[in-house]
Amino acid sequence: MPNLTEETNGTQRRLLDAAVAIFAERGFRRTTVRAICEEADANIAAVNYHFGNKAALYDAAFDHARLRSNEDNPFVQMDEARNFHADKPADHRLYLFIRTMLEHQFRNGKPTDLTRLMTHEMMQPTAALDRLIEVSVRRVYTNLVKIILDLMPPGSPPTPGSSASGSTTTSKDRETAAHRYAMSVSAQCHFHHLALPMIQRLEPKQRYTPKALDDLANHIHRFTLAAVRGDNSPV
Amino acid sequence: MPNLTEETNGTQRRLLDAAVAIFAERGFRRTTVRAICEEADANIAAVNYHFGNKAALYDAAFDHARLRSNEDNPFVQMDEARNFHADKPADHRLYLFIRTMLEHQFRNGKPTDLTRLMTHEMMQPTAALDRLIEVSVRRVYTNLVKIILDLMPPGSPPTPGSSASGSTTTSKDRETAAHRYAMSVSAQCHFHHLALPMIQRLEPKQRYTPKALDDLANHIHRFTLAAVRGDNSPV
DNA sequence: TTGCAATTCAAACACTTGTTTGATACAGTT
DNA sequence: AACTGTATCAAACAAGTGTTTGAATTGCAA
Numbered sequence: 001m002p003n004l005t006e007e008t009n010g011t012q013r014r015l016l017d018a019a020v021a022i023f024a025e026r027g028f029r030r031t032t033v034r035a036i037c038e039e040a041d042a043n044i045a046a047v048n049y050h051f052g053n054k055a056a057l058y059d060a061a062f063d064h065a066r067l068r069s070n071e072d073n074p075f076v077q078m079d080e081a082r083n084f085h086a087d088k089p090a091d092h093r094l095y096l097f098i099r100t101m102l103e104h105q106f107r108n109g110k111p112t113d114l115t116r117l118m119t120h121e122m123m124q125p126t127a128a129l130d131r132l133i134e135v136s137v138r139r140v141y142t143n144l145v146k147i148i149l150d151l152m153p154p155g156s157p158p159t160p161g162s163s164a165s166g167s168t169t170t171s172k173d174r175e176t177a178a179h180r181y182a183m184s185v186s187a188q189c190h191f192h193h194l195a196l197p198m199i200q201r202l203e204p205k206q207r208y209t210p211k212a213l214d215d216l217a218n219h220i221h222r223f224t225l226a227a228v229r230g231d232n233s234p235v
Numbered sequence: 236m237p238n239l240t241e242e243t244n245g246t247q248r249r250l251l252d253a254a255v256a257i258f259a260e261r262g263f264r265r266t267t268v269r270a271i272c273e274e275a276d277a278n279i280a281a282v283n284y285h286f287g288n289k290a291a292l293y294d295a296a297f298d299h300a301r302l303r304s305n306e307d308n309p310f311v312q313m314d315e316a317r318n319f320h321a322d323k324p325a326d327h328r329l330y331l332f333i334r335t336m337l338e339h340q341f342r343n344g345k346p347t348d349l350t351r352l353m354t355h356e357m358m359q360p361t362a363a364l365d366r367l368i369e370v371s372v373r374r375v376y377t378n379l380v381k382i383i384l385d386l387m388p389p390g391s392p393p394t395p396g397s398s399a400s401g402s403t404t405t406s407k408d409r410e411t412a413a414h415r416y417a418m419s420v421s422a423q424c425h426f427h428h429l430a431l432p433m434i435q436r437l438e439p440k441q442r443y444t445p446k447a448l449d450d451l452a453n454h455i456h457r458f459t460l461a462a463v464r465g466d467n468s469p470v
Numbered sequence: 471t472t473g474c475a476a477t478t479c480a481a482a483c484a485c486t487t488g489t490t491t492g493a494t495a496c497a498g499t500t
Numbered sequence: 501a502a503c504t505g506t507a508t509c510a511a512a513c514a515a516g517t518g519t520t521t522g523a524a525t526t527g528c529a530a
Contacts, residue, residue, distance in 0.1 A: 184455070191422030197364060
């Protein structure tokens, strides 16, 4: 079994690249090992020789896509640096968060391979999803919650959930409110690739070029800021 | 070819019910006609006899799920009555919209079959998605845009997108802003079933019982209201 | 060169799965 | 009872697909 981490340009690397592309496009079930091998200019038996079987190749391809995505994407900074731009004010950190998230999801106007792979996992969760979440998504999400907590004015939230009559805002209330807000932000960031076919039909003019992503980030930023802070002042 | 619209409890009706359930759970590719026939207590040849082939059964099942969902769900009222609760104030209409949308997506704490089918279509669009959108989704979306337009204060939007220096807010600006808001609302409403496996891992306490859906609807309503109107006044 | 391990290859295998077939049973009509 | 169109059934078919196999090839070291 050869070294998987090395960046050889041999057949196993080509297999991984081809696997990422085709798994991302069609999902696990619809892709055939024959299609992958053809794309990678490799023999059909290469998959089993280098990875054991199709499922193991999928696993390796998923991680490969994650690592490859980290190479050329600022997302990794957000992931590993716990205090992402901690010096900037919270509202600006929120904008950077949203912008980075969107840029991470679209490339050349289309969803990235890793994004597509993750979206397929939403319909067909495997161990790869758990790994991705534990290794990356959870920290990003926690970071978002922190930004929002910094953003919330002292008095908030108005606590519609807790029907207790006491008007005091407990720390726990703030926490759960921040999580709700974080969910709303995540929803707005992820919706565009999760529901792309629907959006394309409802809003045919919607694009995901860098310029369009900038507009989108600005909108989500404003939208969220107004909701969390209770005002609508421009950035 | 027997009458498909009649509500016979014969094998073809049983096939449709079984097909909806299994297609919703596993998607088109992972479901086998054998599994459907077993669930429906029918012979394997029954699918081809009654529907021609697997794809045609899927199509029929999709429409069957849509019609069946309309039977016992207030969504159909929102769908067909163009002016959904037009007498109520806009903010209340927004709440009803969100609440109805969420109720339409979850039943017994789980995504409904039609919702699951639609989510699979996001990864694997077929003609069934086009039909669903043209017959139902587009009108609902248009309705949402109308509600939001009623909700927007006269001066809005602050137009971050149009970089033209003119400070006059054109009717076109309002329209595009309303569409962006509608996208944010849709995102918040659809996120919970589109990204369910991720949410379950990030927020394990999240539930979709009627009570939880009510809390969720209240949150989305407040969140949106604050963003669109630029205030945070309680309902 | 020789030997050896790693790799590649064409072919075949085993299994799943959508579809078809031809016979059989059923229900209603004449 | 005989006929007819509908429906069901067990069995088989044909194609696709993940996997295996055993030989051939390559790359490298002794």
